[in-house]
Ligand SMILES: O=C(O)CCC(=O)C(=O)O
């Protein structure tokens with residue numbers, strides 16, 4: 001069931017909004033700002049599992065360009081698309097509607113191009129989608145750099161050296177197979193699909209856009225072109241998020257939840273078929289950047305610095321447990337892939 005009213009977390013002012021203006025760059029961050037943002041991020045993720053980032057420096061035009069490229073890719077004949085289908089080993093490539101299911105009770109209407117390597121050879125060819133590579137690669141770098149800023153901010157809040165946190169995520173988008181980070185470009189087509197006749201209330205029962213799940217990563221950055229049905233589970237209730245033009249959402253993933261022993265719980269989320277005819281007929285675009293640690297990373301135990309309640313005592317036993325979980329992060333992700341892909 002979709003969230004009951006037209007109200008959203010945003011319209012009720014229940015989403016923390018974090019302003020990244022003046023934070024500097026990932027290589028030259030402004031320390032005092034990074035510390036402050038670390039505390040804001042920690043509070044937001046521990047209380048809500050998400051925050052909206054504004055003044056993050058990623059121009060809307062860059063997002064619009066990749067949305068248009070995915071539209072052009074989706075318009076190619078199936079035979080052309082087939083050359084780029086997702087490779088299960090690298091997790092790179094095109095995922096047709098129905099190939100990736102988070103919830104097996106409804107058909108998930110979603111096209112996704114998942115980018116894990118920035119090599120031009122792995123992208124749609126110039127003659128098929130002319131500027132796919134030129135648009136996707138810089139955006140992937142921007143989202144990597146934004147993730148590196150947030151990792152440093154979180155490190156301060158956890159009392160971990162920022163360099164350590166960065167070192168554990170050093171392979172993001174390096175295309176060498178040592179890190180599972182991915183940039184997913186997503187298109188949710190109108191509901192029902194154009195070849196299935198007019199829209200009716202029952203479409204929400206047969207179809208969904210993205211089934212309920214949490215992400216098997218450190219955190220996810222989400223940019224979206226419209227509200228289009230994004231919901232999160234808070235206090236056991238599904239709640240519509242709402243859309244703040246230009247903002248990028250950050251959501252806690254399962255690995256951050258594990259390392260923080262659930263001080264920052266993983267956020268369950270989904271995208272439902274919106275109730276209004278106009279929103280259903282419009283389709284929705286989104287970019288989700290899943291920030292993963294390196295496959296061989298060992299993250300030190302983390303505890304909040306100045307947050308209440310007081311940090312749990314990390315005994316050697318807890319350290320061992322965290323270390324053990326971390327060593328199994330790669331296995332955890334493999335298991336999730338087996339459950340999700342047809
Ligand atoms: O479209 C969205 O907002 C969510 C996408 C998502 O959850 C995912 O790709 O993991």
Ligand SMILES: [Fe+2]
Pocket residue numbers: 213214215220269
């Ligand atoms: Fe997700």
